[in-house]
Amino acid sequence: MRRVLSFSARLFARVILWFVGISLILVVLFKWVPIPVTATMLMDENGITKDWESLDNIDPNLVAAVIAAEDSKFCEHWGFDTEAIEKAIRENAEGGRRRGASTISQQTAKNVFLWQGGGYFRKGLEAWFTFWIEAVWGKERIMEVYLNVAETGIGTYGAEAGAQRYFGKSAARLSRDEAGRMAAALPSPKTRSVVNPRGWLARHGNSIERRINIVQGDGLDSCVYD
Template sequence: MAKPTISFTWADARRLFWKLCLVLFLTSVLWVLVYRWIDPPVTLHMLSKRSEPSPKTEKVEVIQYRFVELEDMSQQLPLAAIAAEDQLFITHSGFDFKAIKQAFQRNLSSKKTYGGSTISQQVAKNVFLWHGRSYLRKAVEMYFTFLIELLWGKERIMEVYLNIAEMGDHVFGVHAASQYFFKTTPDKLGRQQAALLAAVLPNPIKYSVKNPSGYTLRRRRNIVRNMNRLGGSDYIKKWMQ
């Protein structure tokens, strides 16, 4: 008895491909929508940090992380983040193309890698993606950046950013950082403290809040100047109205 033949044509392959794309698209939109109202319990970056030893103690430490609402933070914290990381955060649509172009040009002629990522891009990377450098990961990062800008809005993006940013070795977010470094809560942080936390954001393992280097202190002074130039707390109040 002859066995039935199974035919699989290019038309079938195309239909399967587009069905897979649709499933991935709907899944990603649902994932982003869920985090619009539900706080991320953990991020991929936290999980990767949990699985590796701390470079300072040579043993795995407990991840310190607790989500707090933006309204329960000192307004100095979002102000310091904007002043340090992304001064066009309120007005751009998720991308600072001028900064991206400048970083690309500097990387062509330098062994050191420069980034041009906005706060929105950093949130997309840290919440939804793995860390690494590849064109594929960057493309997916841009896709998720577009989604969170569209579905979350600026206040939610800033809220998530301040909660999931690594501010010390195994210390994530302003609640854990406030308690660990200053023995207080995020709503009680002053301008200098907020600026110091923002000063270590580029590399919280290399730069220390507890024992700030001369470079970190100079960076804090520059951030404080930028905070004043932006308009101080009034800048945040007007944005959040």
């Protein structure tokens, strides 16, 4: 029994060491190298349309729009918005519509290194990768990767592919209205319309468009351009 336990402990330790080593190698590598493909892309039955672009070729309106829509404290936190997490826990405990609290950094970690779906195990891995991309990549690279791997439509990934799909032009030339509509659809790009949004979705896009002024005026996107 002792031999079995000793062998199991050594095996577990080796697995942990391999995981730590490989994950850190990937984090360092992807600080410089465009992400070639993600698990989400590979599992997409609709195929993959993507086109990697540097942050310099993505309109600042879209950067401001996703900060306004997804993570207004992006430049303030170190990967985790503790206030939003605490609020989500309280509201979810009270029942009703479940609320998420993932930051752009957490979403980027999930999109690049992991898979979609919940579960405490995946959330734990997400926290691990979030910590390291914040430490190694920095905010500018996190935003660049996020805007290149996020699903922006059916079988469509990244800002450039999304801009071409919906507006027939480069992501470098998005208006505030277009950026707001793209950001409004990000949480559910397969079901939310970008071209002809209606009802709540149209109002949500308009709200994001207005908040772009606040993000840019108050420098809430300043860490992206340091």
